[in-house]
Amino acid sequence: MIPAIETRKLHKRYGTRTAVQELDLRVERGTVFGLIGPNGAGKTTTLRILLDVIRPTAGETRVLGEDPRTAGPALRRRIGFVPGELRLEGRIRAGRLLRHYADISGPVAPGAIEHLAERLGLDLSRPVRSLSKGNKQKLGLVQAFMHRPELLVLDEPTSGLDPLVQREFLSLVREARDSGQTVLLSSHVLSEIQQAADSVAVLSSGAIVAEGDVASLRLGAVRRVRAGLLSADAIDVEARLRRTGDLGDLEVTSAGDVVRVAGTVQGSIDAFVKALAEFQVLDLAVEEPDLEESVLRLYGEPAEQEVARA
Structure with a gap:
C-alpha cells in the first residue's frame, strides 16, 4: 500500500542555516505518527513542506501518493491542518467562519460542526476576535476534523487547551485512526505522543535521531x-x-x-x-521531563552521534 506520507532526502536551507537535512520519513496509512523534538528541531518546517506552504531545497515528497507541489487544491481538500501559529481574527462568528471553511474544504456531514464544537466546548455564536487563545485553538481543531479528511496534519494542536479538552482531543485522534484516517502529530509534549501515537520520529537539528514505536524509544526514561x-x-x-x-x-x-x-x-x-x-x-x-532534555540526554545531537559512530 502506498504510504500516506513519504519523503526522501528532504532538505531545506535558509541561507546558511539548515532547517531540515536529508530527511527520510514514511507514515503508513491508518496510523498516528508522532513527530517530536525541541523547539527549532525542524518539525514545523517539515510540515509546511508536506503541505506545499514552503518548497524544499532538495529531496522528494509524496503526500497521499501525490507530489504536493503539483497536486494543488484537490490534494489539500483531502487534508485537515492545524498550524502551529493559528491566527484567527475578525468580527465573523465562529459558526459562520466554520461553514465558510466547509464550503472550501469539501463535504461536511450535517451536524458535524456542532457535534465537534460541543465535544471541545466551543461557543459557535461568539465573534472570532473575542475568543481566547484556547478557544481559537478549538476552532482550528473543528475545521481540521469536520470534513473527515484522509490525512490530519496537526502542529502543536493542544497549545492553549486545558487538560479536559486535551483529553477530548486525544479521543478524537484515536477515533480518526480507528476510522482509517492518518494523523501526523507534531508536538513537544511527551505525554501527548505517548498516549496517541503508534510510531514516532525524534528530530534534533533538522535530522531524525531516533525512530520507532513509542515504547522502544524510552521517551519517558x-x-x-x-x-x-x-x-x-x-x-x-x-x-x-x-x-x-x-x-x-x-x-x-x-x-x-x-x-x-x-x-x-x-x-x-x-x-x-x-x-x-x-x-x-x-x-x-x-x-514529566522537558522534551529537549529527554531527547538530547537519550539520543544526543546528530553531530555527537556521528562522532560516536566513527
Missing part, C-alpha cells in the same frame, strides 16, 4: 524529581541517593530541619523512591 525530607542529614541523603544509580543534576540542600532534593532520574525510578523511603518524606514530585 528521564524524569525530573523534587522531594522534601524532615530531620535528615543532607550529606547522608546525597550519598544514599547517588548509590541508586542513574541520577543527573542532583542537588541536595538543607534549610533548617528540611532537606530539599532536586534532580533527574534516568530509567526506573524504583530505587530512587526506595532510598527516599528511608527518611521521613514531607513531599515528593515526579514531573
Whole structure:
C-alpha cells in the first residue's frame, strides 16, 4: 500500500542555516505518527513542506501518493491542518467562519460542526476576535476534523487547551485512526505522543535521531524529581541517593530541619523512591521531563552521534 506520507532526502536551507537535512520519513496509512523534538528541531518546517506552504531545497515528497507541489487544491481538500501559529481574527462568528471553511474544504456531514464544537466546548455564536487563545485553538481543531479528511496534519494542536479538552482531543485522534484516517502529530509534549501515537520520529537539528514505536524509544526514561525530607542529614541523603544509580543534576540542600532534593532520574525510578523511603518524606514530585532534555540526554545531537559512530 502506498504510504500516506513519504519523503526522501528532504532538505531545506535558509541561507546558511539548515532547517531540515536529508530527511527520510514514511507514515503508513491508518496510523498516528508522532513527530517530536525541541523547539527549532525542524518539525514545523517539515510540515509546511508536506503541505506545499514552503518548497524544499532538495529531496522528494509524496503526500497521499501525490507530489504536493503539483497536486494543488484537490490534494489539500483531502487534508485537515492545524498550524502551529493559528491566527484567527475578525468580527465573523465562529459558526459562520466554520461553514465558510466547509464550503472550501469539501463535504461536511450535517451536524458535524456542532457535534465537534460541543465535544471541545466551543461557543459557535461568539465573534472570532473575542475568543481566547484556547478557544481559537478549538476552532482550528473543528475545521481540521469536520470534513473527515484522509490525512490530519496537526502542529502543536493542544497549545492553549486545558487538560479536559486535551483529553477530548486525544479521543478524537484515536477515533480518526480507528476510522482509517492518518494523523501526523507534531508536538513537544511527551505525554501527548505517548498516549496517541503508534510510531514516532525524534528530530534534533533538522535530522531524525531516533525512530520507532513509542515504547522502544524510552521517551519517558528521564524524569525530573523534587522531594522534601524532615530531620535528615543532607550529606547522608546525597550519598544514599547517588548509590541508586542513574541520577543527573542532583542537588541536595538543607534549610533548617528540611532537606530539599532536586534532580533527574534516568530509567526506573524504583530505587530512587526506595532510598527516599528511608527518611521521613514531607513531599515528593515526579514531573514529566522537558522534551529537549529527554531527547538530547537519550539520543544526543546528530553531530555527537556521528562522532560516536566513527
